[in-house]
Each structure stands twice: as C-alpha cells, then as structure tokens.
Amino acid sequence: MRTSLLVCQQSEDARLTYLQCAALTHSYPAQVSYFNDTVYAAEQQYWSQQQADTQPRCRFTPESAQDVSAAIHEIRKFQCPFAVKSGGHASFRGASNIQDGITVDLEHLNSIDVSDDKTITHVGAGARWEDVYAKLDPLGLAVIGGRNGDIGVGGLTLGGTVSHTHKPKRCRLTDLSGGISFFSGFHGWTCDNVANYEVCLARSSLHRALLTPRFLHRSSSPMVQS
Ligand SMILES: Cc1cc2nc3c(=O)[nH]c(=O)nc-3n(C[C@H](O)[C@H](O)[C@H](O)COP(=O)(O)OP(=O)(O)OC[C@H]3O[C@@H](n4cnc5c(N)ncnc54)[C@H](O)[C@@H]3O)c2cc1C
Numbered sequence: 001m002r003t004s005l006l007v008c009q010q011s012e013d014a015r016l017t018y019l020q021c022a023a024l025t026h027s028y029p030a031q032v033s034y035f036n037d038t039v040y041a042a043e044q045q046y047w048s049q050q051q052a053d054t055q056p057r058c059r060f061t062p063e064s065a066q067d068v069s070a071a072i073h074e075i076r077k078f079q080c081p082f083a084v085k086s087g088g089h090a091s092f093r094g095a096s097n098i099q100d101g102i103t104v105d106l107e108h109l110n111s112i113d114v115s116d117d118k119t120i121t122h123v124g125a126g127a128r129w130e131d132v133y134a135k136l137d138p139l140g141l142a143v144i145g146g147r148n149g150d151i152g153v154g155g156l157t158l159g160g161t162v163s164h165t166h167k168p169k170r171c172r173l174t175d176l177s178g179g180i181s182f183f184s185g186f187h188g189w190t191c192d193n194v195a196n197y198e199v200c201l202a203r204s205s206l207h208r209a210l211l212t213p214r215f216l217h218r219s220s221s222p223m224v225q226s
Contacts, residue, residue: 013080013081013100014057014100016078016079016080017057017058017078017080017081017100017101017102018057019078020074020075020077020078020080020102021034021057021058021102023074023077024058024060024071024074024102025058027070027074028060028067028071031060031061031062031063031067032058032059032060032061033058033059033061034057034058035055039059039061040058040059043059043061043085043103043105043107044059044097045088046085046088046089046096046097047088047089047090047091047150048090048091048092048093050091050092050093051088051090051091051092051093051095051096051097052097053093054093054094054097054098054099055099055100056083056097056098056099056100056101056102056103057100057101057102058102058103059102059103059104059105060102060103060104060105061104061105061106061107061108062104062106062108062109063108063109064109065109065198065200065206066206068104068106068109068200068206069200069204069205069206070204071102071104072200072202072204073204075102076202076203076204080101080102081098081100081101081102082098082101082102082103082104083095083096083097083098083101083102083103083104084096084103084104084106084154085097085103085104085105085106085107085126085152086106086125086126086152086153086154086155087126087128087129087150087151087152087153087154087155087156088152089148089150089151089152089155089156090155096155105126106124106125106126106152106154107126108126109124109125109126109127110124110126110127110128110131111123111124111127112124112127112131112132112135114135114136114139114141118139118141120195120196121135121136121141121143123153124153125152125153125154126152126153126154127152127153128149128150128151128152128153129145129146129148129149129150129151129152129153129156130149130150132145132153133145133149142183143190143193144181144183144184144187144188144189144190144192144193145179145181145190146179146181146190147180147181147182151179155178156178156179156190157178157179157190157191157194158178158191159178159179159191178190178191179191194211195210195211196208196209196210196211197209197211
C-alpha cells in the first residue's frame, strides 16, 4: 500500500513536471532544453559526477531577472521540484540539478559591470569568478571572490553548500554566508563585502536587498553587487 502510494505520487509529479516544462517552452521556446538537445548536454556540466549524472526533465535558461521571476511564477502553479545552478560546483546530488524536475540554469545571467566611481561591481548570479577577475584585473581592481576561478558567483556568495546542508529548515538572508577568498584575512568573506542583492522571492516578486557590508570601511576593493 505504501509503495503503490509512492509510485502514484511520483507519476503525478512526473506528469506535472512534464506539463510545467511544456508551459515554459510555450512562453520561452529558445530557453528550454530537453534530454536530447545539444544545449541540454552542454549545460549538464558539473564539478561532481553525481550532479552531472542527474537528469532534469528540462533545463530553463533565463536571460534576465524578469525571466527568473516568470519561471518561479509558473513553477509555483504546479509546485514542481526545481533546482538552481550558478557555477555547478556543489558536490552533492540535488544541489544544483534535480532528477526529473526543472533545473534553472543561470549561466546567461553573467554580466559584470563596474560603477563609474569604481567602488561597486555589479555581477550576474551566473557569472564565474574567473570572468569577474578578467574584467577587473586590467583596471587594477579586485573583489573578495573564490580561490578557484571556475566557481559560480551565486553559490559561493550565498554559501550554497553551507545553507543547504546545515540549515535546510530555516534560511534567511542573514543565514546565507560564504565564501573564502585569498583576501579574507584582511577583508572578510565574500558575503561581508556584498552591498546589494537582487532577490526573487518564492512568490516570484523581485526585490532589492540593501546590505551594509561589514568590511566597507577598510576595503579598498570594489564591493560585489549581485
Ligand atoms: C574545486 C573547488 C574549489 C572551491 N574553492 C572554494 C573557495 O576558494 N572558497 C570558498 O568559499 N568555497 C570554495 N568552494 C566551495 C564552493 O564555493 C561552493 O561549493 C559553492 O556553493 C559553489 O558555488 P557554484 O555556484 O559554483 O555551485 P552551484 O552548484 O551552482 O551552486 C551551489 C548551491 O547554491 C545554490 N545557488 C547558486 N546560485 C544561486 C542563486 N542565484 N540563488 C539561489 N541559490 C543559488 C545552488 O542551488 C546550489 O544549491 C570550492 C569548491 C570546489 C569544488
């Protein structure tokens, strides 16, 4: 009895996820990919084999924060299981890829802009640290980012691994804390240097969360704005 109930639940989930992918495809035909697509295969790049072996029903690649908001709005309708990927360096299965669910891949949200006064760097949540450094280095600037350039800005800044494994039931903005940089001895963690997040809430609305970077007073590096 218990087993058949579980099977029924799974097939219902599968049906809903299928419908959800179809709905996303209808609204964003060029941004949804399926198992046999080359885009799907290209985006299935993860640091760990467990994550690369996980197969979402479809992958959605937003081009803007508004796309993320629209996708969350759609996903909420059917309560479909979904995952979010930035650089894909989380090691455990299900962190940023989800079996038979929808994976939202932020790789196209990778803009990097330095403010005119060179004190703030605006970085897309899907950018990699190596691209941030490549942009800032010629300007003689740096940020408090990852020690490995291939890591995503999203996961390292939010401390994804810490928050998802150790605080699964309670996750406020203030709990999200990461990452360790070569400069952390002087300037703190990356999260200590974030001035501003653009956040998509579970109800799909977009907001700006203004923070007071703890190390602003002593940092000569530009702050991160994600
Ligand atoms: C080789 C290697 C070197 C590392 N070096 C360092 C280091 O120098 N310093 C350090 O602090 N850590 C380091 N780490 C740990 C790394 O920072 C974490 O694993 C981090 O979470 C990876 O981020 P990512 O974006 O690449 O991974 P992802 O797997 O894409 O994301 C990690 C988690 O964050 C979530 N997430 C990502 N972006 C968002 C977003 N925009 N909104 C909501 N959730 C999001 C994902 O859903 C996932 O659960 C290293 C890891 C590896 C494998």
